[in-house]
Each structure stands twice: as structure tokens, then as C-alpha cells.
Amino acid sequence: MTMMKTSRIHEYGDTSVIRYEAVPRPRPAFGDVLVHVAATSFNPTEAALRAGLLRAFFPVDLPYTLGWDVAGTVAEIGAGAVGFAVGDRVIGRLDSGGAAAEYVRAPAALLTAAPKSVPLAHAAALPVAGLTAWQAVFEHGKVATGQRVLVNGAGGGVGGFVTQLAKHAGAEVIATASPRSAEAVLRQGADQVIDYTAGPVGAALDSRVDTLLNLVPLSPPDAAALAPLVRPGGRIVSIATPIEPAADSGVSAVHVVARNDVGHLAALVELVDAAVLGIGIDIDISATRPLAELADVHHLSESGRIRGKTIIIP
Incomplete structure (x- = not known):
């Protein structure tokens, strides 16, 4: 069994409930691809989810791997998945989470090609x-x-x-x-x-x-x-x-509660590659942190000490 590292919660609570641990690497189900994660990014709403403040209208199964934004490379194609090949650079918003890991199983329908003009890890700032x-x-x-x-x-x-x-x-x-x-x-x-x-x-x-x-x-x-x-x-x-x-x-x-829309995400990618929408240091990305320090990122956010986007690298 091939293992990978992930940051996930087994219960709701403060930042101490986030565990950096090894779990089995997932395999893509029908319609899925396996993405080798280059980065996810932190969204303040994830801190609310971790604390249990969203459980009434966004229940999750525990243990739950954090991470809604994903940028990475397609590592494996599941049956029924179309539109991508192994090695393609992709980004997406994963409504079921899971991107705070070395690999994530993602529905191909939720992904689009990553911008070509910025580092792949920086593109994780874009979806949510x-x-x-x-x-x-x-x-x-x-x-x-x-x-x-x-x-x-x-x-x-x-x-x-x-x-x-x-x-x-x-x-x-x-x-x-x-x-x-x-x-x-x-x-x-x-x-x-x-x-x-x-x-x-x-x-x-x-x-x-x-x-x-x-x-x-x-x-x-x-x-x-x-x-x-x-x-x-x-x-x-x-x-x-x-x-x-x-x-x-x-x-x-x-x-407004934003919804997942791959068409809108593809339009955003076009604006990035046209140099209309900037992603980068001092523009949207204020910090890059390793996955093992995700709990500290949550703590910084809750204490009001995060500006812009923080990129999380597995």
C-alpha cells in the first residue's frame, strides 16, 4: 500500500485538531483523476469548518482532509474521466475537500487547465x-x-x-x-x-x-x-x-455564497494568461508554507495576521 502525507481533522475544535499524518494514497474512481498536488491554498472559511461552525449546513464525514483549492499534475486517469491526460497541469475547486495532501482524487468535471504564465503552485490561489x-x-x-x-x-x-x-x-x-x-x-x-x-x-x-x-x-x-x-x-x-x-x-x-463553476474558472485562467489578472508575490500571495504547518496558518488567520493568500505546499 502506497502512503502519502495529509493534514486532516478527526474532530471539530481549535487548531490543535489538525493532524499531519500518513494515509493510503487514493485511487481514482469512475469519472475521477488522481492529482499530484503542487499546492492548495488557505481560505478563512476552512477555519470555520474546522471549528465546527459550519456543520449545520456543510456537514462532513470525519476524518476530513482539508483543502478546497487544488493545483497540480494529473497522475492517473480513472475510468470514464475525459478531457485530461497524465501530466496535464490542472486547477480546481474541490467542494468535498482533500487537497491538503500529496495526492487527491478529484472529479475531472471540476478541473480546468492551469494558467501557463504563473508557477503551478501560485495557481492554487485562484479557484475559491x-x-x-x-x-x-x-x-x-x-x-x-x-x-x-x-x-x-x-x-x-x-x-x-x-x-x-x-x-x-x-x-x-x-x-x-x-x-x-x-x-x-x-x-x-x-x-x-x-x-x-x-x-x-x-x-x-x-x-x-x-x-x-x-x-x-x-x-x-x-x-x-x-x-x-x-x-x-x-x-x-x-x-x-x-x-x-x-x-x-x-x-x-x-x-452571495459562491458556487463552483468550471466555466468561470476557465475564464479566470484566460485573464491570468492575458496578464489582466495578476497572481504572485506582493499581489495575491503573501506567504508560502509547508503542509506540516497548516495548523499554524489557521492560527495566524484567526488572530488576524494573514494578508492576501497563503499557499500550502505538500
Whole structure:
């Protein structure tokens, strides 16, 4: 029996429940490929899953191997799997997890060709964060040329992609970020960066915006303070705390839970290879850590000390 290393949980709890251990290497089932993992990436929602906060609507079987983003090379083709050959470089979002390992069994239908223009490990930053950003900007925000867009929380992993996509759509992008993230957010295309630690965001705006894209958890007072910053007829899109505008404001609001869409992911890959969407050090990837240190990455995230995306290398 061939073994591999993985990081998984046997129970819900704090970061100490993450175990780095050897398990049998999986074999691809019907419609699957076996991917030799180059990298996964950390998403803050995975910390909530590990802690048991998502069990009511996202139950998993324990033990559970972490890792939703995958970038790697096809190592084996299962019966019925089409579209790939051994050696192909692929990326995908794995809704059942498992990418925090040396190998992962993945449905071929959830994978697409990896970008050619960036290191394969860097491409692991794209699936979850990129799909969330794409759907927030284009499907729900309907961002277009000439609009003023406020990106609240641009310094995070999703925020880097949201800022770039909104700018690509032709919008004027106003982004909130801390001083440590401001320079990176400007490089991503923001026209103005507001230091949210310095005072109310609204005080730094000279006029209301067409679209608010909220990417961070907010207290009820903070959420209420953002809603009036959107003009009548505008939109509020939140991937975190729902923001409710006043009933008579003429502003529409939606709370987004991103879905897996291989077509959208392939479109994102095209933008990366066209140098429209950047992935790299100081842009979206702030750190690279070995798989054995995944528990420490969870701890850093929960203490608020992660900016951008962290890549995890088996």
C-alpha cells in the first residue's frame, strides 16, 4: 500500500485538531483523476469548518482532509474521466475537500487547465477566491464601465481579485484596506485606498458609489454605516455579513455564497494568461508554507495576521 502525507481533522475544535499524518494514497474512481498536488491554498472559511461552525449546513464525514483549492499534475486517469491526460497541469475547486495532501482524487468535471504564465503552485490561489470574486463582480454586482465601486476589504485574498476584476470591467475602484495592504491594493488597480482604521469610510468619500462589494464580517453598526454610501438604484453585494439598505433607499442588496463553476474558472485562467489578472508575490500571495504547518496558518488567520493568500505546499 502506497502512503502519502495529509493534514486532516478527526474532530471539530481549535487548531490543535489538525493532524499531519500518513494515509493510503487514493485511487481514482469512475469519472475521477488522481492529482499530484503542487499546492492548495488557505481560505478563512476552512477555519470555520474546522471549528465546527459550519456543520449545520456543510456537514462532513470525519476524518476530513482539508483543502478546497487544488493545483497540480494529473497522475492517473480513472475510468470514464475525459478531457485530461497524465501530466496535464490542472486547477480546481474541490467542494468535498482533500487537497491538503500529496495526492487527491478529484472529479475531472471540476478541473480546468492551469494558467501557463504563473508557477503551478501560485495557481492554487485562484479557484475559491477567484470564483467568489468573479460572481460578486459580474453576476451580482453587474460592474460596468464608468461605475464607481467601493470594495470593502480589498486587502484579503478575495479582495485582490475583486479589485482587479472591477478595474478590468472599467469601473473607478475605491478600496478600503489597512496601511500594510494599501500599496498592494494600489498595484492591483485601485484608484483610491481608504484606510478603514483611520475613521469612518464614508468620511473619505466625496460622493456615493454605484456598487458596494463587501468582503469582510461587520458589526451591525458598521454594516448600517456602509449602506447609505450607495446611491439610489445602486447595488450592495456582500460575501460576508449581509448589509440591508433602508427600505425606501432604492438600493438592492444580495448576500452571495459562491458556487463552483468550471466555466468561470476557465475564464479566470484566460485573464491570468492575458496578464489582466495578476497572481504572485506582493499581489495575491503573501506567504508560502509547508503542509506540516497548516495548523499554524489557521492560527495566524484567526488572530488576524494573514494578508492576501497563503499557499500550502505538500
